[in-house]
Structure formats: C-alpha cells, structure tokens
Amino acid sequence: MKTWDAIIVGAGPAGCAAAYDLAVHGREVLLLDKSDFPRQKACAGGLTVKTVKALRYSIEPVVRQRIAQIRVERDAGRAAILCRRSAFCFMTVRQEFDYFCVRQTIAAGAQFRRISAITTITQEASGVTLWVDGELLRTRFLVGTDGVHSRVRQLTGMGSGWFWRAFALEATVPLPDASSQDLVFDFAPVRGGYGWVFPKGNHLNIGLYSCAAGERIDRARLSAYIRSRSGDVDAEDMIGQYAGFGAAQHNYLSGRIFLAGDAGGFVDPLTGEGIYFAIVSGQAAAAAIERDLEDGIPAHAEFVRNTAAVRADLGISTSAARWFYRNLDLGYRLLSMTVVHRFALNAFANGPDLASLAARVKQLLPRAV
Numbered sequence: 001m002k003t004w005d006a007i008i009v010g011a012g013p014a015g016c017a018a019a020y021d022l023a024v025h026g027r028e029v030l031l032l033d034k035s036d037f038p039r040q041k042a043c044a045g046g047l048t049v050k051t052v053k054a055l056r057y058s059i060e061p062v063v064r065q066r067i068a069q070i071r072v073e074r075d076a077g078r079a080a081i082l083c084r085r086s087a088f089c090f091m092t093v094r095q096e097f098d099y100f101c102v103r104q105t106i107a108a109g110a111q112f113r114r115i116s117a118i119t120t121i122t123q124e125a126s127g128v129t130l131w132v133d134g135e136l137l138r139t140r141f142l143v144g145t146d147g148v149h150s151r152v153r154q155l156t157g158m159g160s161g162w163f164w165r166a167f168a169l170e171a172t173v174p175l176p177d178a179s180s181q182d183l184v185f186d187f188a189p190v191r192g193g194y195g196w197v198f199p200k201g202n203h204l205n206i207g208l209y210s211c212a213a214g215e216r217i218d219r220a221r222l223s224a225y226i227r228s229r230s231g232d233v234d235a236e237d238m239i240g241q242y243a244g245f246g247a248a249q250h251n252y253l254s255g256r257i258f259l260a261g262d263a264g265g266f267v268d269p270l271t272g273e274g275i276y277f278a279i280v281s282g283q284a285a286a287a288a289i290e291r292d293l294e295d296g297i298p299a300h301a302e303f304v305r306n307t308a309a310v311r312a313d314l315g316i317s318t319s320a321a322r323w324f325y326r327n328l329d330l331g332y333r334l335l336s337m338t339v340v341h342r343f344a345l346n347a348f349a350n351g352p353d354l355a356s357l358a359a360r361v362k363q364l365l366p367r368a369v
C-alpha cells in the first residue's frame with residue numbers, strides 16, 4: 001500500500017495552503033474534498049492585505065474590487081468612515097477564489113481526489129490510516145482542513161472542550177454597478193455581531209453575522225435587512241454557514257494529525273475573518289510536517305510553535321469581541337476616534353502586530369511611572 005507524505009482533507013483555503021507548500025517541497029500530497037470544484041461556499045470573500053500577502057501566488061485574476069474605505073454604522077444617522085490611502089481589502093467571490101487556489105495547488109504537484117465519506121481514522125506510531133469510500137489510505141501525516149463540521153475532528157475526538165461556533169448568513173444582490181458602493185459594517189441589526197455590505201463589481205454581498213449565544217439569524221431576518229438597505233430588490237443565493245472558533249484554547253494533544261482553518265477553530269470572533277487564519281494555519285501544518293520529514297523534529301511540537309503567535313492573536317480577539325459587543329456604544333465611540341480607528345484598520349488589514357505594540361508599550365511604560 002502506498003504511504004503518502006501527507007493527506008489533506010478539505011480543499012478550501014486552509015487545505016490548499018497546506019497542500020501547496022508540501023507539494024512545492026516535492027512531497028507526495030493527496031488533497032481530498034467531498035465536492036468537485038468550482039463549488040459554492042457561504043462566505044463574503046473579503047481578503048485583507050495580510051491574507052493576500054500570506055498567499056504564495058498572486059490572486060489578481062480573481063479580485064473583483066479593491067477597498068480603501070469602510071463605513072461603520074451604529075444605527076440610522078450614526079456612521080464613521082474609516083479609510084486608508086491604499087486598499088486594505090480585496091473582494092473576491094469564493095467560488096472563483098477557491099477554484100483558483102485548487103488549480104494552483106494541483107499545478108504545484110498535489111493530487112486531488114473527490115471523495116464521498118471517511119469512515120475511520122487510526123493513528124499509529126509511524127503514520128495514520130483512514131478508510132475512505134471503502135479504500136484504506138495510509139499517510140505519514142493527516143491534516144484536517146474540512147471546515148467547521150470537520151469529519152477529521154469528529155472521528156479523532158479532537159474537538160471537545162475548546163471548539164465553538166457562530167453563524168453567518170449572506171445573499172447576493174445583483175447591481176449593474178456596485179463599484180461605487182461603500183463597504184459597510186453595521187452594528188445595529190444583530191446582537192454580538194454585525195450586518196455587512198460588500199461591493200463586488202456587479203453585485204453586493206449582504207449578510208448578518210453574530211457570535212452571541214441565542215442570537216437567531218434566519219432568512220426572514222436577512223431578507224428584512226436587505227430590504228431596509230436596498231429596497232425591494234431580488235436577493236439571490238441566500239446561504240448560511242457556521243464559522244469555527246477556539247484555536248487559542250486548543251491544547252494540541254495529538255501527534256500526527258493536525259486541524260487547520262475552521263476545522264481547528266482558526267477564525268477571529270470579533271470580525272468573523274477566517275481566510276487569513278485558514279491560510280496561515282494550513283501553512284503552519286505544512287511547515288511542521290516538512291520539518292519532521294526533513295530533520296526529524298517532531299511535527300506536533302513544531303505545529304504548536306508555528307501557530308503560537310496567531311493563536312495568541314485569536315485569544316486577544318476573543319476577549320476583544322466579548323468586550324466590544326457588550327459595550328457597543330463605548331466601542332463604537334472609540335472606533336470613531338481617528339487614533340483608534342487607524343490602529344483598528346491597520347490591525348484588520350495587516351494583523352494586530354502585537355509584538356510591536358508590546359514593544360511600544362514597554363518603551364512608554366518607564367516614562368509613565
């Protein structure tokens with residue numbers, strides 16, 4: 001029986017990022033997905049600058065629109081404009097973006113296979129075996145990048161105690177020219193989250209997101225929200241999905257199996273941003289596997305090290321989300337201040353850069369005491 005260097009389950013941004021890096025190093029990588037591509041994925045498809053920088057290839061062909069300004073709304077009549085000189089967010093349609101990434105990954109040397117079901121996963125000292133569609137597959141390492149409902153997480157029992165979810169629902173509103181519309185985050189329509197409007201050239205993507213327990217988002221509520229913003233328009237492709245959180249709390253007990261992206265809880269609860277974290281956690285898994293195969297350094301410990309900074313950022317974001325959504329009025333007032341919104345926008349675009357923030361605070365502290 002063939003032994004793959006790595007099997008990656010799920011060919012979204014996390015899976016493609018992991019498979020691409022391993023394939024580029026000449027590793028034998030099998031990328032599995034239950035869907036054929038292109039396929040639909042509930043997602044607003046907004047990529048921040050840090051996401052575009054993290055990718056190993058240009059995504060120019062699938063960028064629909066560049067955004068340098070956000071309109072942040074608290075309620076009717078209260079809005080703050082946050083802007084930068086250069087674009088901080090790139091609008092894509094997930095169907096196109098994901099298909100593009102899958103093609104880059106296959107071109108780099110990964111093998112893609114569409115599957116129906118994984119029934120068992122067994123971890124041994126030297127590898128992992130899995131039954132897939134009645135066939136036994138063997139691999140040195142397994143990466144679960146199969147999204148929020150991860151089968152890998154379920155079958156390995158890796159999700160207990162730390163993993164949690166929140167829901168978002170979105171729809172497409174066709175417009176002959178949406179490029180003149182603002183990108184909007186609106187904190188009025190839901191508790192513990194926001195409504196959004198993302199312009200994408202010929203249409204708007206409008207949705208609702210909440211990470212608050214008990215806050216119900218459904219089709220009727222989104223339809224009413226779309227009508228309140230855009231009038232009596234035809235909304236298409238209404239589709240919802242959960243996002244996975246908790247990577248900061250995960251204690252990583254497993255040896256040869258890794259969870260990345262939504263499967264591993266790598267989503268920011270404050271903003272709902274997940275594509276960046278999917279990519280960097282997928283790349284972290286690939287780097288850890290490569291290190292083990294190349295130098296014998298245990299991949300598991302390396303993965304924990306490789307993701308430490310990003311998990312710390314997600315931990316801070318989790319606390320920030322709790323504070324911000326409980327103190328929305330104060331939070332909104334702070335966000336309307338130039339100095340705060342510059343920091344927030346920069347953090348959203350490029351990452352919080354907590355290391356330089358900590359260094360700056362350290363510099364300032366002796367002067368303050």
Ligand SMILES: Cc1cc2nc3c(=O)[nH]c(=O)nc-3n(C[C@H](O)[C@H](O)[C@H](O)COP(=O)(O)OP(=O)(O)OC[C@H]3O[C@@H](n4cnc5c(N)ncnc54)[C@H](O)[C@@H]3O)c2cc1C
Pocket residue numbers: 009010011012013014015032033034035041042043044045046047115118145146147148149150151167168169170207239240241242243260261262263266267272273274275276278
């Ligand atoms: C409505 C909504 C809007 C969002 N908007 C944004 C946004 O604008 N910007 C942003 O950064 N993030 C956004 N997110 C979050 C983002 O979509 C996710 O964090 C991101 O897609 C995670 O990537 P992933 O590769 O981990 O998982 P996914 O993109 O979910 O990919 C998982 C893949 O695994 C496959 N799969 C699932 N189960 C199996 C199985 N059993 N066997 C084999 N394959 C399987 C699926 O077919 C899929 O291809 C949004 C989320 C939602 C729900």
